[in-house]
Each structure stands twice: as structure tokens, then as C-alpha cells.
Amino acid sequence: MSTVTAVQVNGLKVSISSGFSRKKTKTILHDLDFTVETGKITGLLGPSGSGKTTLMRAIVGVQNFDGTLEVFDQPAGAASLRGKIGYVTQNASVYHDLSVIENLKYFGALAKGTSTPRTPEKILEVLDIADLAQRQVSTLSGGQRGRVSLGCALIASPELLVMDEPTVGLDPITRQALWEEFTTIAKAGAGVVISSHVLEEAARCDNLILLRDGRIIWRGTPTRLLEDTGKSSYEDAFLAAIDGVRS
Ligand SMILES: Nc1ncnc2c1ncn2[C@@H]1O[C@H](COP(=O)(O)OP(=O)(O)OP(=O)(O)O)[C@@H](O)[C@H]1O
Structure with missing residues (x-):
């Protein structure tokens, strides 16, 4: 099965205005570059507040941003993408x-x-x-x-399934069943982007993107994460990457 680029991100930046006069600007995502391919599961990992949800919102077209973000060669949020993207939010909708x-x-x-x-x-x-x-x-x-x-x-x-921590709070049997389903969906040709706090779930992804403070600090396959960090568990590898390993 040939893969195609589902998501192409170049120089993505998200800033949010806050304060009484909305004059304060906080940058939540800084200059991100990456691609997501069909046929694969891309895992978004990062501590709470690192920007995972904001990034997913940008991909599905409900978050303003600067830079370039294309989904199947269309600008994120384009009407032509309706029906092509499934978005599972943290709260059941x-x-x-x-x-x-x-x-x-x-x-x-x-x-x-x-x-x-x-x-x-x-x-x-x-x-x-x-x-x-x-x-x-x-x-x-x-x-x-x-x-x-x-x-x-x-x-x-x-054709692109974006899921924000879909397995959080679920028992191991249900988690296992859902990951099998995500794998089947990817193998059938869809692009799958999934955020998770359960680091051992990283092993089930084809590619990982590690975020910290709105920046990509590491990108690659799960196997390479263990190799690069010299750790044997994803939890330790993640902590080591957060501490400074760069891709
Ligand atoms: N509307 C907003 N106004 C101000 N700050 C915001 C807004 N939305 C998100 N943020 C901030 O942006 C940062 C990233 O938030 P985001 O929800 O994307 O992180 P996350 O990695 O998904 O976190 P979690 O794992 O806890 O869900 C956080 O510091 C958050 O407080």
C-alpha cells in the first residue's frame, strides 16, 4: 500500500491573545514542521500543557494559526475536507x-x-x-x-482520524481493543493522529512526535526513541528526551 501525505505542517505557530484588552499574546505552538502519512499511526506525546490539543485543533481546522498547514493538499479547515476528517475530542461529543x-x-x-x-x-x-x-x-x-x-x-x-487521548481512563482490555482498531484503520489506508499520556502506548505508533512547551523536541519511530535515549522503557525514554535529546 502506498502512503500519501495526509498532513503537511511548515512553520506552524499558534498565539493566543488574553487579558482585559486582549493585548497580551502568548505563543502556544512555536514554528512546527512535520508531516503525517496515511497508513500509519502518528503519536503525539508531551506533558500536560505542551500543546497537543491545540495542534490537533489546528489540524482539524478549528484553531487559528500562522504558517502553513495542509490536509490532503488543502488548507486546514477547507470545506472540501469536510467528511474526510474524524475528530475525537477529550470529552465525548x-x-x-x-x-x-x-x-x-x-x-x-x-x-x-x-x-x-x-x-x-x-x-x-x-x-x-x-x-x-x-x-x-x-x-x-x-x-x-x-x-x-x-x-x-x-x-x-x-481518511484522517485525529484523536485526543481516546484511551484515557479506560481499562487495559478496552485500551488493547481500541489500539487494535486504530491499527486496522491505519492499515486500511487512513492517516491516524493520536495523543496519549500512556507512554507504553507509544510502542503501538509508527511515528512519534514529542512536544514540550509548544516545541517539537524529538521525532522518529518508537524503536529509535529507545535507541537514541539508551532506555529500555518508553517512560524512561520519554523523560530522557524531555531532558534534552534532539532529533
Ligand atoms: N484559549 C486559550 N487561552 C489561553 N491559553 C490557552 C488556551 N488554549 C490553550 N491554552 C494554553 O496553551 C497551552 C497548551 O494547551 P493544550 O491544551 O494544547 O495542551 P495539551 O498538551 O493538550 O494539554 P493536556 O495534556 O493537559 O490536555 C497550555 O499552557 C494552555 O493553558
Whole structure:
């Protein structure tokens, strides 16, 4: 399978105005350059506040920025990208007063016209939530709700899937199942960008981008991260990289 560039970032900078007169400017992302390819999982790792969510928001087109950010050769946020990108936010974005199947049908209907949606039944099967189909979302546990939210993003068969800590707070069995699903999605040809706090999950990514204070401090494969830092665990390697190894 040939890979194509899903995301091309050059000189990306995000600044936010704050204060009473909005005269104070804080730079959140500094001059980032990287690419994301289809067919691969790109992991965004970094301490809390390092800029992972802001970067994902820029990729999906809901964050102002300076520099160049193209998704499938279109400027981020272009109308033509609608339906091509699935975005899973940290907080489950689903309708709590609808059932699981109603949510899936709704998001599937929205996707019609811009992509070829999967069937709700397929999503229930893939995410192993068929037994929850008729349940109202408000009655689900946090982890179950997260899976439904993921399902609502997956139903559009996005060509680029951007997920902000989709496995946070989930039990190891569910995490394992979801990572298998992410791998399947990437192998089927989509680009997958995923942020995570669980450093051992880094091993499941094809490429890693380590962020600190809005700067990329290291980029490469998981194996190279261990080699470059001389560590045997991703947790130690990450801490070593944060302490100063440069790509
Ligand atoms: N609207 C905003 N106004 C001011 N500062 C902001 C705003 N949005 C984000 N920030 C700041 O930008 C920095 C990066 O935030 P961001 O949420 O992107 O980090 P993160 O790596 O995703 O963090 P976490 O892992 O805790 O979710 C933080 O210092 C945050 O406080």
C-alpha cells in the first residue's frame, strides 16, 4: 500500500491573545514542521500543557494559526475536507438524550454526501458495543461513552482520524481493543493522529512526535526513541528526551 501525505505542517505557530484588552499574546505552538502519512499511526506525546490539543485543533481546522498547514493538499479547515476528517475530542461529543444506535445513525446521516459512511451495525461490531445499542447515552459509563464517541467519528470512514487521548481512563482490555482498531484503520489506508499520556502506548505508533512547551523536541519511530535515549522503557525514554535529546 502506498502512503500519501495526509498532513503537511511548515512553520506552524499558534498565539493566543488574553487579558482585559486582549493585548497580551502568548505563543502556544512555536514554528512546527512535520508531516503525517496515511497508513500509519502518528503519536503525539508531551506533558500536560505542551500543546497537543491545540495542534490537533489546528489540524482539524478549528484553531487559528500562522504558517502553513495542509490536509490532503488543502488548507486546514477547507470545506472540501469536510467528511474526510474524524475528530475525537477529550470529552465525548455525543447526544446524551439519544440511544447509542440513534447517535450512530445521526452521525452516519451527516456524513452522507461527503463520504461513504459505514453502517451503524458495523461500528457496533467493531467497537464491541452491540449490547449497548438501545441504551440512552446518559446511562453509559465514561468508557462506554468514549467508545460511542469514537464510533460517531469512525462511521464517516474518515481518511484522517485525529484523536485526543481516546484511551484515557479506560481499562487495559478496552485500551488493547481500541489500539487494535486504530491499527486496522491505519492499515486500511487512513492517516491516524493520536495523543496519549500512556507512554507504553507509544510502542503501538509508527511515528512519534514529542512536544514540550509548544516545541517539537524529538521525532522518529518508537524503536529509535529507545535507541537514541539508551532506555529500555518508553517512560524512561520519554523523560530522557524531555531532558534534552534532539532529533
Ligand atoms: N484559549 C486559550 N487561552 C489561553 N491559553 C490557552 C488556551 N488554549 C490553550 N491554552 C494554553 O496553551 C497551552 C497548551 O494547551 P493544550 O491544551 O494544547 O495542551 P495539551 O498538551 O493538550 O494539554 P493536556 O495534556 O493537559 O490536555 C497550555 O499552557 C494552555 O493553558
